[in-house]
Amino acid sequence: MAKVPVQFTLNGSEKAEFIDSGTTLLNALRDKIGDTSPKGGCQQGTCGACSVIVDGELRLSCLTLAETCNGTAITTTSGLAEGGVLHPLQRAFLDTFATQCGFCTPGMIMAAKVLLDHTPNPSRDEVVEALSGNICRCTGYEPIIQAVLTAARANSQNAA
Amino acid sequence: MALALQTFATVRDANAALKAQGTRYLGGGTLVVRAANEGDVAVSGLVRLTDPALSAIAVAAGKIRIGASVTMAAVARHPELGALAKAARAVGGPAVRNMATVGGNLFAPAPYGDFAVALLALDATITTDDGELPIEAFLSGRDSSRAIVTSVGFTLPKADGFRFLKVSRIKPKGVSVLSIAAVIEQAADGTVSSARIALGCMADRPVRAKAAEEALKGKTLDRNGIAPALAAAAEGTTPITDPIASAWYRAEVLPVHLGRLLLS
Ligand SMILES: Cc1cc2nc3c(=O)[nH]c(=O)nc-3n(C[C@H](O)[C@H](O)[C@H](O)COP(=O)(O)OP(=O)(O)OC[C@H]3O[C@@H](n4cnc5c(N)ncnc54)[C@H](O)[C@@H]3O)c2cc1C
Ligand code: FES
Ligand code: FES
Secondary structure: OOEEEEEEEEOOEEEEEEEEOOOEHHHHHHHHHOOOOOOOOOOOOOOOOOEEEEOOEEEEOOOOEHHHHOOOEEEOHHHOOEOOEOOHHHHHHHHOOOOOOOOOHHHHHHHHHHHHHHOOOOOHHHHHHHOOOOOOOOOOOHHHHHHHHHHHHHHHHHHO | OOOEEEEEOOHHHHHHHOOOOOEEEOOOOOOHHHHHHOOOOOOOEEEEEOOHHHHOEEEEOOEEEEEOOOEHHHHHHOHHHHHHHHHHHOOOOHHHHHHOEHHHHOOOOOOOOHHHHHHHHOOOEEEEOOEEEEHHHHHHOHHHOOOOEEEEEEEOOOOOOEEEEEEEOOOOOOOEEEEEEEEEEEOOOOEEEEEEEEEEOOOOOOEEOHHHHHHHOOOEOOHHHHHHHHHHOOOOOOOOOOOOOOHHHHHHHHHHHHHHHHHO
């Protein structure tokens, strides 16, 4: 089948690739572009491990076709650290032991990032709601909720 | 298996492309891409539309028109669709709501289709290039319907006239045990003058609880008044059985939840 071009910015840098039509964004990112931070868990939209941010909105990359992302700005967890310094969410996930096997972590961090981008000081319920599409089989969720609340506090202290 | 995606600017061209064997329309893709990922070989090509009219929400004099490509997230945050926010937020988690469209929800098989349940209670009109259809007729013919749905239209009921309830085991997000939407109008003395009640998961697609609607007429919304409606709630339904609940369970709990909704 003929290849089709896709072009978008990924974590601030321009990407252009030729892919098979119908390739999911998850497969394009991992197999073509080499960003393996989004994880393929279920490929059914249920686990959230593949979550990425497209033009400021949380998306499931396993159910998104890469061609529909032409011209968009995509953020993945691999783009969060700056100059070797972890993003406050990444720092908080480590500090509060919110990551065990780590498979759900990039998706959790994406979901948490969109939340904090819109709601810098979320309530616990808002955090639970924001993470409700992401499954974790290790931590029991509580440390993840605490990590997001901790990162929110760190952010607001920095801003103050 | 690879899927070929074709993108069109007009509904007419996209409808023409959909005539080819094995092609399906791509809304948000939460069901159709999922089917392809699961290995559904019946889908070999997808057709997509970029017409911005399909992403528009128009509110004028109480009349609402929602484009078929509008997402659940867009409905939930629209300031004038507050009455519908609960039904839109009932669909999946945040990422699913950013993708799931109103058009796609009309085709979602039970246990999905929570928003379509709301649209059925609202007596929405479904628009395609072939014309307009009342939602009930649309839903019963949807398996053979090929034309792209472009928008849905309805009149917003008076304040508090619209009620919605989704019952799920996992909070805050989870697949429906059942969902119920109702548009209830009351006369000055408080008795019910008209009722439209729609049920999700009580058949393979949203259905109306017509016996319950009839039984409510002229009654007051209190425990005694609603009792005949609750007794008739499951009449004519054929609930689904899935890993969430059996058909028997769904029929057993329907009156309980309908009662809560009517007394709320
Ligand atoms: C994890 C997960 C959780 C979910 N939870 C819920 C839930 O709680 N409640 C719920 O109701 N649903 C749920 N869904 C199902 C689904 O996301 C929604 O029903 C959604 O609204 C479907 O819309 P879509 O645009 O993604 O459909 P698509 O997958 O794009 O399309 C579905 C079908 O409808 C057809 N179609 C789509 N749009 C049109 C149109 N405009 N005209 C003609 N045909 C069209 C397509 O060809 C396809 O056959 C869930 C899905 C996932 C993956
Ligand atoms: S891999 Fe996308 S939701 Fe599980
Ligand atoms: S840390 Fe293992 S799945 Fe969440």
